[in-house]
Amino acid sequence: MSDLANIDSVILSLQLPDAIDMHSLLARVEAVYGKKLQLTPVSGKGWGKTTGLWVDTVEVGFILYRTCDPVLYQQHSICHELGHILLRHTGCTVLNEKSAKNLFQSIGRKRGMASLLARGNDRNIQEIEAETLAFKLAEKLHPPYSDSSIDEVFGL
Numbered sequence: 001m002s003d004l005a006n007i008d009s010v011i012l013s014l015q016l017p018d019a020i021d022m023h024s025l026l027a028r029v030e031a032v033y034g035k036k037l038q039l040t041p042v043s044g045k046g047w048g049k050t051t052g053l054w055v056d057t058v059e060v061g062f063i064l065y066r067t068c069d070p071v072l073y074q075q076h077s078i079c080h081e082l083g084h085i086l087l088r089h090t091g092c093t094v095l096n097e098k099s100a101k102n103l104f105q106s107i108g109r110k111r112g113m114a115s116l117l118a119r120g121n122d123r124n125i126q127e128i129e130a131e132t133l134a135f136k137l138a139e140k141l142h143p144p145y146s147d148s149s150i151d152e153v154f155g156l
């Protein structure tokens with residue numbers, strides 16, 4: 001069962017403002033993660049349905065995303081991987097060994113890898129949780145207009 005209460009507490013613990021940019025969001029996640037995060041754009045060739053990937057190494061976490069996707073989709077894929085990090089997920093749920101090997105050639109390293117998670121079409125608890133958290137982070141990156149200003153809009 002998905003633990004939505006845990007997702008809400010993770011969001012609260014980040015003490016995010018109503019609106020935040022990706023750079024500041026990464027800094028907050030790095031503080032929780034305890035390591036630097038490096039956004040790594042890749043072509044996505046050979047990725048199939050995988051749209052994002054988190055590679056956890058001893059010193060740094062790489063978040064790979066596809067440059068062939070629209071920018072908003074790229075940001076959502078990044079947020080999905082941030083969700084896995086914040087929820088302290090481990091293990092690979094999407095990639096098989098061959099796919100992982102191909103993807104690692106994209107970033108030119110394989111040693112020191114602690115774990116690897118990817119955003120794809122698999123649906124399991126960890127994927128649902130990461131996706132739910134990604135939407136909550138996206139709300140901060142792209143906040144909706146406040147409806148409290150309707151009086152101002154119509155000059156009431």
Ligand SMILES: [Zn+2]
Nearest residue numbers: 118119127130
């Ligand atoms: Zn995932």
